[in-house]
Amino acid sequence: QSALTQPASVSGSPGQSITISCIGTSSDVGSYDYVSWYQQYPGKAPKLMIYDVSKWPSGVSNRFSGSKSGNTASLTISGLQAEDEGDYYCGSFTSRHTYVFGTGTRVTV
Amino acid sequence: EVQLVESGGGLVQPGGSLRLSCVVSGFTFRSYWMHWVRQVPGKGLEWVSRINTEGGSIIYADSVKGRFTISRDNAKNTLYLQMNSLRAEDTAIYYCARDINYNQADQWGQGTLVTVSS
Numbered sequence: 001q002s003a004l005t006q007p008a009s010v011s012g013s014p015g016q017s018i019t020i021s022c023i024g025t026s027s028d029v030g031s032y033d034y035v036s037w038y039q040q041y042p043g044k045a046p047k048l049m050i051y052d053v054s055k056w057p058s059g060v061s062n063r064f065s066g067s068k069s070g071n072t073a074s075l076t077i078s079g080l081q082a083e084d085e086g087d088y089y090c091g092s093f094t095s096r097h098t099y100v101f102g103t104g105t106r107v108t109v
Numbered sequence: 110e111v112q113l114v115e116s117g118g119g120l121v122q123p124g125g126s127l128r129l130s131c132v133v134s135g136f137t138f139r140s141y142w143m144h145w146v147r148q149v150p151g152k153g154l155e156w157v158s159r160i161n162t163e164g165g166s167i168i169y170a171d172s173v174k175g176r177f178t179i180s181r182d183n184a185k186n187t188l189y190l191q192m193n194s195l196r197a198e199d200t201a202i203y204y205c206a207r208d209i210n211y212n213q214a215d216q217w218g219q220g221t222l223v224t225v226s227s
Contacts, residue, residue, distance in 0.1 A: 001170070001171070003153065032211070034210070034211035034212070034213060036213040036214075038154070040154075044219075045204055045217040045218060045219055045220060046146075046154065046204070046214075046217055047217070048209070048213070048214060048215045048216075051209055051210075051213045051215070052210070052213070057209075057215055089153065089154050091154075091156070091212075091213065093211040093212050093213070096168075097168055097212075098156065098159075098168055098170060098212070099144075099156040099159070099212035099213075100156065101146075101153060101154040101155065101156060102153075103153055104153045104154070
């Protein structure tokens with residue numbers, strides 16, 4: 001199972017909005033609404049930010065929003081803040097009932 | 110407070126074995142599917158394995174199939190990963206994680222580092 005494809009880096013200024021793409025296939029992103037997004041700071045464990053394409057876990061800011069079209073999922077961060085700087089990974093359930101992560105995106109504010 | 114605490118990592122020679130443990134607290138362990146996920150330091154995340162609530166449904170990534178075994182002891186609130194025939198490419202931080210649904214993980218441990226080297 002190949003990793004989902006994400007841009008290596010995305011940057012934005014405070015207050016701006018940025019969008020991170022996550023390109024999969026018809027065997028994962030394109031077939032299931034079980035796409036999630038994780039935020040990770042250096043040396044820390046990942047944190048779930050979005051699940052089921054667009055749902056928020058308890059305590060996550062609604063500045064983070066998710067969507068999907070075809071084989072591509074997206075994470076949008078609105079009102080960018082310094083604390084949003086870090087690595088972001090998408091992930092998807094697959095047709096083999098496994099899970100595949102994206103290649104990861106470094107967000108710079 | 111939900112807590113997942115991994116242990117058992119360390120330095121092991123190629124071909125060797127290691128067993129990781131993940132002790133959880135703050136939630137009803139027996140009600141949740143659980144995962145192991147690994148990450149080479151400085152690199153991306155790789156999903157390793159998943160086990161259902163009773164241990165009757167297990168699945169592995171192709172990269173570890175036949176070498177790693179996931180298991181759980183619901184009485185001890187503990188998840189395990191038995192790793193055999195270890196290779197240099199298994200060197201990574203290993204995280205245990207709680208499933209929210211369809212292999213998406215909502216709670217993660219802090220990770221334990223496994224280094225495979227001679």
